[in-house]
Amino acid sequence: MGLSGWSLFSAGLIALVGMAVARFFVLAGGVVKYDEYMRGVGVHTGMNVRSQMMVLAAVVLTCAVLAAFFFIVRKAGKAQQSFWSLSAKRALLNFCIPFVTGGIFCLALMVHGHIQFLPSAMLIFYGLALVNAGKFTVREVYYLGICEIVLGLLDAFLIRPSLLFWVLGFGLANVAAGLFLYFKYDRK
Numbered sequence: 001m002g003l004s005g006w007s008l009f010s011a012g013l014i015a016l017v018g019m020a021v022a023r024f025f026v027l028a029g030g031v032v033k034y035d036e037y038m039r040g041v042g043v044h045t046g047m048n049v050r051s052q053m054m055v056l057a058a059v060v061l062t063c064a065v066l067a068a069f070f071f072i073v074r075k076a077g078k079a080q081q082s083f084w085s086l087s088a089k090r091a092l093l094n095f096c097i098p099f100v101t102g103g104i105f106c107l108a109l110m111v112h113g114h115i116q117f118l119p120s121a122m123l124i125f126y127g128l129a130l131v132n133a134g135k136f137t138v139r140e141v142y143y144l145g146i147c148e149i150v151l152g153l154l155d156a157f158l159i160r161p162s163l164l165f166w167v168l169g170f171g172l173a174n175v176a177a178g179l180f181l182y183f184k185y186d187r188k
Helices: 005-026 049-078 086-111 115-136 139-158 162-186
Strands: none
Touching: 005 049, 005 162, 086 115, 115 139, 115 162, 139 162
């Protein structure tokens, strides 16, 4: 599969921007009042904090997917290859099975009020998706998946610094992996 290092890099960068928005605007200490279940009211929007975080997560995920898709298509075009090869189809299918399953499981956690485990579950299922897709891409994707799983499991036991684990997993790990892939495979 023509996975571009810029795909992971841009997804990580978008995640870091999203986390900065979450930290400094949605969860800003003293500006937004909320309890341990993120029930509260944001000062500027009138939306509760949980709704703000869900909207922000959806925007970040959409932007990251679109950016990754853009860079994959661009890389395939430069190499005069189809981005929709058999290997790409297999990688996408193997990525989507645990990723979509994890998304549904995260919705179930929210419905039942167990949001303290959402960050862990998101990291773990994203990691499983990468490990699964790593069979059809470069081996570094597999190792990035293992890193995400480990961070998710650590977060499951430490719960309080979840935003830190998100920064490490969705942000910095993707940025680092993207740069590594770019310098190893993409740069000519």
